[in-house]
Amino acid sequence: MQSITQACRDQGWPAEVAAVIANREQASGLEWAAAQGIPTRVVAHRDHADRAAFDAALAREIDGFSPDYVLLAGFMRILTDDFVRHYAGRLVNIHPSLLPLFPGLGTHRQALEAGVRVHGCTVHFVTPVLDHGPMIAQGVVPVREGDTEASLAERVLGIEHVVYPAVASWLAQGRVSLDDGKVAVRGIDDRCFGLAADGARAASHPSGGRA
Template identity: 65%
Template sequence: MKRIVILISGRGSNMLSILDAVAAGVLPATVVAVLSNRLDAPGLAAARVRGIPVGVIDHRAHASRESFDSALAEAIDVYSPDLVVLAGFMRILTDDFVLRYAGRMINIHPSLLPLFPGLHTHRQALAAGVRVHGCTVHFVTPTLDHGPIIAQAAVPVVDGDDEAALAARVLVQEHLLYPEAIRWFVEDRLSLVNGRVRLAAPQCLSPGLVSPTCPSS
């Protein structure tokens, strides 16, 4: 069974959706640790309640980004994970760190990439006047929020939406999409072909998910 390490910086709502999927038997994997760069991350307590080993690598204790990333990699490698999952991990990672886990580190971003990378995605979407917004699961590469796209889920932008309302609608889809995309990975159904994701599956679309990346034939 594949081993997963989850990285968080805050409440860990996507982490909880992954742990729920594992507990329900929907996601055939083992979450071997939850690590954070913040001692006060609420998600750590939630993971402890579920019996998941947790750890903190405080970025403030390191003089450089490289030093922090080295300590983080050391903490991750103790658990020999098959997959590193970023779930609201609010750190920009160095190229060396990203390349260390190339092809086995994924992230979820609250926009339909390549639209609206970076922070404040819902504010960006509203300012741009788009009628469709959503979230993206992608492999992590040295270029921030630009890795090969694994799957996306879309939501409508409704007249009168503010950031909070739009964020809540997207978050519902994040909690559906992320465990599903991780399941594809742990079942060895994902592959990268010329920098693009291919999903080997007779039926790619699951209920509640929109526009996952699937073979054209």
């Protein structure tokens, strides 16, 4: 959330972060967002009888800001089908694996147990099927000898902070389209980002070049 907000302001996107909404009052991002002058709200799931009631309240709060897109970041709640359909084509999530590998929880443990040599993250549109929505972009990191879940998670987090702001900028610029379950991004030749073994970043740009 912080990376997206800072990139939006620093890079002059034709967009703004309308609000930051959490389901826990203790969410650290709320204090940071408020300090930036961004409206914040809390919709506590414990205050509602079931998931449907919570999702309905959450949707009412979101719709009060009339956003073009809803970006999930660290929101660890399974959303109801009605909520997902309400924001069809506008609800975006980041998942800490190279989907379709390792959906659900414990992705870094799964990657280490599987013995894969690369791991990463996926930004995708949300559908009623958990972690299976149309993919917009992916970020790739190496899995190193001696990696633990913690060390791998830290490396993946680094590439998440590259990929998600990039996707948010494409959305803000109207570059992303979703047609019949397929994603197209205009002006972007490569939607895969990587962190090299020495930590140097390689990322796609609208020109299709790399830096």
